[in-house]
Amino acid sequence: MRKRTTGLLALAATAALTLSACSGAEVGGGSAGGDDATAGTGGGDTIRIGIKYDQPGLGLQDGNEYKGFDVDVATYVAEKLGYSADQITWVESPSAQREQMLQTGAVDMIFATYSITDARKEVIDFAGPYFIAGQDLLVAADNTDITGPESLEGKNLCSVTGSTSAQKIKDEYAAGVNLLERPGYAECVSALVAGQVDAVTTDDIILAGLAATPQNQGKLKVVGAPFSEERYGVGLPKDSDRCEAINEAITEMIDDGSWEEFVSKNTEGTGYSANDELNPPTPEACA
Amino acid sequence: MSSSVLFDAPGPRGRRNMMVGNALGAVVVLGILAWVLLVLHQRGQLAPDLWRPALDARAWEFYYLPGLQNTLRAAAFATVGAVVFGIVFGMGRLSEFRVVRWLSSVVVEFFRAVPVLLMMVFFNVLFGMFFRGVVADSAFTAVVVALVLYNGSVIAELVRSGVGNLPKGQGEAGLTIGLTRGQTLRSVQLPQALIAMLPAVVSQLVVVLKDSALGQLIGYADLLRSGQILASGAGNPLQVLIVVAVLFIVLNYLLSWVAHLLAGRLSSRTSGKTEEGPGIGPSLAVTRGGAPSGGGH
Amino acid sequence: MDDYLSGFTALLVQYDVLGAFWTNIQLTFWGALLALVVGTVLAVMRISPLVSLDWAGTTYVNLVRNTPLTVIMTFLVLGVWTQLGVQLSSDFNLNFFILAVIGLGLYHAAFVCEAIRSGVNTVPVGQAEAARAIGLPFTAAARMIVLPQAFRGAVAPLGNTLIALLKNSTVAAAASVTGETAGTMKTMIEFQPNYIWEIFLTFAIGYVILVIPIGLATTWLSNRLAVKR
Numbered sequence: 001m002r003k004r005t006t007g008l009l010a011l012a013a014t015a016a017l018t019l020s021a022c023s024g025a026e027v028g029g030g031s032a033g034g035d036d037a038t039a040g041t042g043g044g045d046t047i048r049i050g051i052k053y054d055q056p057g058l059g060l061q062d063g064n065e066y067k068g069f070d071v072d073v074a075t076y077v078a079e080k081l082g083y084s085a086d087q088i089t090w091v092e093s094p095s096a097q098r099e100q101m102l103q104t105g106a107v108d109m110i111f112a113t114y115s116i117t118d119a120r121k122e123v124i125d126f127a128g129p130y131f132i133a134g135q136d137l138l139v140a141a142d143n144t145d146i147t148g149p150e151s152l153e154g155k156n157l158c159s160v161t162g163s164t165s166a167q168k169i170k171d172e173y174a175a176g177v178n179l180l181e182r183p184g185y186a187e188c189v190s191a192l193v194a195g196q197v198d199a200v201t202t203d204d205i206i207l208a209g210l211a212a213t214p215q216n217q218g219k220l221k222v223v224g225a226p227f228s229e230e231r232y233g234v235g236l237p238k239d240s241d242r243c244e245a246i247n248e249a250i251t252e253m254i255d256d257g258s259w260e261e262f263v264s265k266n267t268e269g270t271g272y273s274a275n276d277e278l279n280p281p282t283p284e285a286c287a
Numbered sequence: 288m289s290s291s292v293l294f295d296a297p298g299p300r301g302r303r304n305m306m307v308g309n310a311l312g313a314v315v316v317l318g319i320l321a322w323v324l325l326v327l328h329q330r331g332q333l334a335p336d337l338w339r340p341a342l343d344a345r346a347w348e349f350y351y352l353p354g355l356q357n358t359l360r361a362a363a364f365a366t367v368g369a370v371v372f373g374i375v376f377g378m379g380r381l382s383e384f385r386v387v388r389w390l391s392s393v394v395v396e397f398f399r400a401v402p403v404l405l406m407m408v409f410f411n412v413l414f415g416m417f418f419r420g421v422v423a424d425s426a427f428t429a430v431v432v433a434l435v436l437y438n439g440s441v442i443a444e445l446v447r448s449g450v451g452n453l454p455k456g457q458g459e460a461g462l463t464i465g466l467t468r469g470q471t472l473r474s475v476q477l478p479q480a481l482i483a484m485l486p487a488v489v490s491q492l493v494v495v496l497k498d499s500a501l502g503q504l505i506g507y508a509d510l511l512r513s514g515q516i517l518a519s520g521a522g523n524p525l526q527v528l529i530v531v532a533v534l535f536i537v538l539n540y541l542l543s544w545v546a547h548l549l550a551g552r553l554s555s556r557t558s559g560k561t562e563e564g565p566g567i568g569p570s571l572a573v574t575r576g577g578a579p580s581g582g583g584h
Numbered sequence: 585m586d587d588y589l590s591g592f593t594a595l596l597v598q599y600d601v602l603g604a605f606w607t608n609i610q611l612t613f614w615g616a617l618l619a620l621v622v623g624t625v626l627a628v629m630r631i632s633p634l635v636s637l638d639w640a641g642t643t644y645v646n647l648v649r650n651t652p653l654t655v656i657m658t659f660l661v662l663g664v665w666t667q668l669g670v671q672l673s674s675d676f677n678l679n680f681f682i683l684a685v686i687g688l689g690l691y692h693a694a695f696v697c698e699a700i701r702s703g704v705n706t707v708p709v710g711q712a713e714a715a716r717a718i719g720l721p722f723t724a725a726a727r728m729i730v731l732p733q734a735f736r737g738a739v740a741p742l743g744n745t746l747i748a749l750l751k752n753s754t755v756a757a758a759a760s761v762t763g764e765t766a767g768t769m770k771t772m773i774e775f776q777p778n779y780i781w782e783i784f785l786t787f788a789i790g791y792v793i794l795v796i797p798i799g800l801a802t803t804w805l806s807n808r809l810a811v812k813r
Contacts, residue, residue, distance in 0.1 A: 054519035061516050063349045092516075094506040096774070100415035100425065156676060178676035180760055182661070183503065186519040191666045194330060215336065215522030292712045293730065294633040294722040309636040316640070326668050400795035401788040402751040408770045409784040416777050493650065500652035504757060504766075511654060525662050532655045539650035 047083045049074050050093030050101055050110035050235070054184055057209020057266050058113055066090050069205065070232075072262040073130050073253065074111040077234070080249035081242065096162040099123050102237045109242070110235030113206060116284075125287055126233035127246035130259070132278040134226025135165050136204035138192065138211060141221045146199055148225045149173035155198040156180060158188035165201050173227075185210055193219055203230050208272035222272060231281065243286035254280040332525060340521035341530050354513030355534065361427060361499045361509065365434035366492055372435055373442025378477065380447050383468055391443070398440040404501050406433035411505045430502040430509075434495055441494075445487050449480030454558050479557040486550035493539045493546075500535070510534060592782055595772065604768040605790055611684055611753040611764065616746055618689025623696025628731075630701060633722055641697070648694040657687045657758035677762065684756035688749060695745045703738025704730060706811075736809040743802025747795050765790070 051070050052059035058068040071090075078088055091107050098114060101107045102124045113133070116126045139146045146152065152174040159166035161181045170177050180197055182188050188200045189210050200207065204226050211220040234246050253259045259280050267273075274280075297305055327333050340346060379391030398406075410429035414422040422428045453476055461471030503511040514531040518524040596602075629641035648656070660683045664670045672682040707730055715725035735742075754766035761767075769787045773780050 053516045056520060060520050061349070062520055063345050092508065097415065097426070097506055104415065104423070104425070106423065179762075180676075180680075181762070182760065183658075183758075184515040184519055184524065186515065186522060186524045187662060187666075189522065190524050190662070194666050194669070196666050196669070213520070213522050292709055292716060293631065293725050295716075297633065305634055308634050312634075312636045312640065323668065330667055332667050396796075397788070397792060400747075400751075400792040402754040402766070402791060404754040404757070404766045405769055405784070405787055405791070408766060409773065409780070412773045412777065413780060413784075416780070497650075497652040500654045501755065503654060511652075511658075525667055528655065528658055528662055532651055532659065535652055535655060536647060536650045540646065543646075543650065 046087045046089050047078055047081070047109070048089045048091050048107045049078065050091050050098065050107035050112055052094075052112045053092040054186070055113065055206055055209060056213045057270075058206055059111070060209075061092075067266075068209070069131070069262050069266040070111040070113065072266065073250075073259075074109075076253050076258055076262075077111075077246055077249045080252065081245055094162075095160075098235055102235055105237065108237075109240075109246075111232075112235070113203060113230075114233055114235045115230040116233040120235075121287070123238065125236040125238055125240050125243060126284075127236060127243045127286065128233035128250055128283050129231035129281045130234065130250045130253070130283070131205070131232040131263075132275060132281050133203035133205045133230040133232060134275060135168070135201060135228040135230065136207055136226045137223040138189075138200040138207040138220055139198065139223060140192065140195070141219055143198070143221075146223060148223065149201075149227055152177045152199060154178075156196065158182060158191055158197040158200045159202060160185055160188065163202065165203075168228075169201060189213075189216060189220070199223075204272065205267065205274070208267050208270040211272075212267065212270040217269070222270070226275065229278065247283035247286065250283050337521070337523040337526050341517070341523050341526035346517055346527075346530075350513045350517040351510065351530070351534065354508065354510035357427075357507070357513070358496070358499050358502075358509040361430045361434070361502060361507070362492070362496045364431045365438065365495050365499070366488075368431065368435035369438035369442055369491070369495070370488065372439025373446055374477075374481075375443075376439065377443040377446025377450075378472065380443065381450060381472055395440040395443045398436040399444075401437075403433050403437045403498050404504065406436060407501055407505050426502065426505050426507040429505060430499060430507050434498055437498070438491055438495055441491060442484075442488060445484040445491075446477070446480060449484040450476045452483065453479055457558055482553050482557040485553055486546045489542060489546035489549055493542050496539055496542065497535070592779055595776060595779060595783075596786065599768055599772050600763070601765075601768065601786065601790075604763055604765045605794075607681075607761070607764045608750070608753045608756075609794070611681070611688060611756055611761070612746075612750045614685040615688030615692065615749055615753065618685060619692035619696050619745070619749065622689060622693035624700060624731075626693060626697035627700035627704070627734075628726060630697065631704060631726065631730075645694045645697055648691055649698075651691075653687065653691050653752055653755045654758045656691055657684065657755055660684075660687050661759055680760045680762075681756075684753075684759040684761045687759055688753060688756070691752070692745055692749045695748070696742065699738045699741035699745055700731075700734055702741055703734035703736070706737035707733045733811055736811055739806035739809055740802055743798060743806070746802075747798050750794060750798070751791065 051066060051068075051074065053061040053066075055068065055070075059070040060067050075085055075088065079085070091101070093101050093107060093110050093112050095112075098110050098112060099120060102110060111130075114126075116129060120126070137146060137149070137152075146155065149169045150173050152169060153176045155174075156178045157166055157169065158180045159182075161183050166177075166179045166181070170179060180188075180191070182191070185200070185202070185206070188197070191197045192200050193216065200210070204222055204224075207222045210216065211222060234250075236242060236246075253262075263274055263279075295301075324333070331337075376391045376395050379387050380395065382388050382391070407429050410432050411425050414425035414428050418425075450472070457475055457479065458471055461475040462468070466474070499509060500511050502509045503515070506512070508516075510531055514527040515524070518527040521527075626641045626644060629637040630645075632638060661680070665679070665683060671679060672686075673679045711729055711733065712725060715729040720728070754764065756764050757766045765787055769783060772783045776783065
């Protein structure tokens with residue numbers, strides 16, 4: 001009898017060992033990040049960069065490739081830091097987990113529509129900005145009565161879970177707006193196409209990317225009246241020594257025309273153009 | 288009780304009525320199905336352009352299979368952890384020492400009462416903010432820990448009731464041959480109880496697998512989440528969700544089937560009664576064992 | 585210390601923790617009602633003479649029992665509301681509340697059905713035979729003889745299902761229900777991480793307080809109603 005108990009326990013222990021030997025699957029086939037969380041900055045063979053996986057036009061996982069403006073900028077900057085494209089390990093960094101991923105060292109830097117804010121600066125560092133977006137609205141192509149956040153009174157508005165953009169509209173522009181939160185932009189967009197919500201809100205460049213996906217082409221439009229200023233920065237761990245080098249790379253990218261090329265390549269066919277008064281931006285001095 | 292005693296074998300008229308009933312039922316079901324398909328068709332949701340990217344090789348290779356691997360990985364770690372947790376605290380509740388019994392009861396009852404989703408949300412933030420160097424992947428760890436604490440508590444109850452369900456003679460025999468109470472528990476009662484509860488543990492695996500889908504809500508790249516990523520590029524969230532749902536159903540159905548098979552096979556290897564769990568919350572076996580369910584004890 | 589305490593209590597008021605629990609209690613109440621009705625119908629279908637009903641009931645239970653509740657909730661929003669255009673209320677937020685109730689009700693109905701069936705199993709064959717012997721047809725025998733005893737025998741598993749439903753009401757977050765406990769706790773923890781333990785314990789103990797009476801009532805009821813055999 002005793003033998004059987006120990007047998008069972010041994011089985012459990014063996015199972016645990018076998019399990020810990022197999023690592024997690026990174027959706028998309030990239031190698032899993034986070035296992036060697038203590039890898040320091042610089043000098044390593046690879047660099048782990050956090051991006052969005054679910055934003056067409058900015059950061060999108062397409063099979064085993066990654067596409068979008070953030071990805072292009074990150075690739076350019078990484079090259080200037082001495083990492084070729086195949087030395088980059090892409091890691092998904094959802095909005096709610098970005099600070100945490102930098103703090104825990106799960107990623108070395110983040111290019112994920114990451115707005116520079118004072119609250120975030122308290123816990124992490126930013127390089128950049130490399131782009132200035134603005135919060136805007138996505139509506140059906142034939143919609144004429146939604147012209148800005150004030151015209152959303154009594155309308156249904158969708159945003160992604162964990163973003164504060166929709167709440168901001170309710171608080172500051174239209175108290176009578178109905179808010180819906182879904183875990184992904186695709187769900188918001190399908191509700192918009194189906195006519196169940198009247199608008200989707202987030203930054204204009206993200207909306208442009210959503211409008212440009214093949215399934216939605218011609219059905220949706222960005223209103224084009226941005227009502228906030230979102231300065232996309234490169235998220236870095238606090239007291240990182242890479243900020244200066246990244247800012248130099250960003251300046252170079254803007255000067256040699258690459259920036260222009262990345263923007264137009266990723267927003268092609270949407271009719272979207274970046275706000276010229278603010279773009280291209282000048283990187284801020286490092287902390 | 289067999290249900291067949293509730294009615295006679297139908298006569299000719301009865302059979303005709305049943306045929307009419309069956310046909311009517313089929314018509315209603317088919318009618319609803321037709322309406323659903325019609326509306327989906329009108330909205331273009333049956334378009335091959337939406338279904339192909341949800342089903343092609345690319346979807347499987349880069350989204351479903353990696354997602355499934357993450358789901359199974361979380362579920363596997365959680366199951367092993369839950370079994371260990373369950374045996375430790377189940378034995379704790381049967382301990383000779385009042386303090387150990389009391390402590391084990393508090394732990395088990397607490398984690399059985401707290402929703403798994405709340406635990407996941409809490410541990411995700413906790414690990415992310417306060418255990419930076421220790422925990423590499425906070426979402427994964429939070430999913431596993433939450434699943435271990437809840438399902439481990441359920442298994443602890445299974446262990447306790449499994450021992451309680453054994454014939455009294457088993458414990459008495461152990462004591463008679465000079466074993467202490469602890470020895471009797473460890474070498475006579477527990478092994479039989481473990482075998483008796485194995486099918487229920489496999490059923491609990493269904494709960495683990497289903498609950499692991501909650502990880503999506505805290506950003507763990509499980510099957511549901513990787514489906515969302517696939518859908519964001521292809522613009523077909525509904526089609527992808529249906530594929531994901533089918534995957535979950537098939538997987539869980541297989542597990543339930545294994546549990547059923549085990550219950551039949553193992554009954555000869557224990558003096559207890561092998562029972563499958565219902566696949567939700569605390570198992571039926573808990574209440575049948577005479578141990579009050581749910582609340583404090 | 586006083587600052588600390590008042591800061592924390594202010595937090596509970598600011599985020600309306602009681603209101604969040606009230607939302608979950610309402611979700612549970614309506615969900616349980618729906619689950620009980622649908623579950624009973626399913627149980628009757630599964631013991632009925634009509635093969636098609638038996639088959640439909642079995643299929644339903646097997647499908648629903650093996651689907652994660654998160655998937656069901658997402659499906660209701662994505663399929664039923666978005667694509668089929670089913671609008672359950674003109675009030676935008678109430679619409680999602682009702683969707684979540686339907687999700688909770690339909691999911692737990694499968695477990696209610698199983699609970700009642702396990703209750704049916706506690707009814708001795710002689711009861712049904714006696715019912716048949718005095719000439720009762722299936723519906724009358726089920727309604728007057730079998731089901732009343734089955735419910736008494738099913739109190740304990742029904743209580744467990746109710747506890748599971750209460751806890752699963754947090755998954756309403758996946759159906760975009762706002763102001764329920766999971767979403768509220770998440771927001772509080774993210775904005776006030778210095779109170780993370782206190783916030784979690786508040787919600788956890790809230791659930792313990794709700795679950796324990798259900799457990800005690802179930803035990804008491806099942807002992808009281810148990811049919812001596």
